[in-house]
Amino acid sequence: QVYMVESGGGLVQPGGSLRLSCTASGSVININTIGWYRQGPGKQREFLASITRSGRTNYLDSVKDRFTLTRDNAKNTVYLQMNGLKPEDTAVYYCRGENPNISYYYWGQGTQVTVSS
Numbered sequence: 001q002v003y004m005v006e007s008g009g010g011l012v013q014p015g016g017s018l019r020l021s022c023t024a025s026g027s028v029i030n031i032n033t034i035g036w037y038r039q040g041p042g043k044q045r046e047f048l049a050s051i052t053r054s055g056r057t058n059y060l061d062s063v064k065d066r067f068t069l070t071r072d073n074a075k076n077t078v079y080l081q082m083n084g085l086k087p088e089d090t091a092v093y094y095c096r097g098e099n100p101n102i103s104y105y106y107w108g109q110g111t112q113v114t115v116s117s
Contacts, residue, residue, distance in 0.1 A: 002026040002106040004034075004097050009111030012085055019112060020080040022095030031106075033098040034071070034078045038091035045094070049070075051078060084117045 008020040024031055035050035049059045059067065068081040077113045078095065092110040099106070 001017060002031060002097055002099065002104050004095050004108035006095050006108045009093060011114045011116065013087060013117050014115055016085050016115070017041060017081070017083045018085060018113060020082065020093055020095075020113070022078045022080070024076045024097050024106075027085045028076045030099045030101060031097040032100050035096045035098070036069070036078075036080050037094045037096060038089075039091060039094070039110075040088070040091040042089070048093075049080065062099040082113075085113075087115050089113060089115050 003025045005023050006020060008018065011016065012018050022034060033050050033052050036048040037045050038048055039045040047060060048063060049067060049069050051057045051071050053073060055071060057069050064086045066082065070079045091113060093113050094110045095108045097106040
């Protein structure tokens with residue numbers, strides 16, 4: 001079993017920055033790709049970005065100029081640095097770990113990000 005825990009959410013002003021963390025525990029040796037998703041009020045969950053164990057990244061076009069993913073395998077943690085935040089970025093942010101051996105995904109509980117003046 002793998003457990004994913006997000007942290008770092010909060011209230012920020014438009015144009016501000018925030019860094020989210022996602023820490024995996026349990027059978028972390030089985031986890032390769034970790035992705036970030038978000039779900040805004042009244043919206044469906046959408047993909048934001050992902051990073052493999054080797055550091056290969058993939059970003060949604062609308063955030064690739066503002067968001068940056070990094071990974072610290074020693075700490076089993078992935079960081080999502082978000083700059084130039086906009087009100088439309090307001091959402092619950094989730095991380096997801098992938099076990100490629102069994103094509104299984106582990107979701108975190110989510111952390112709230114609110115962008116407002």
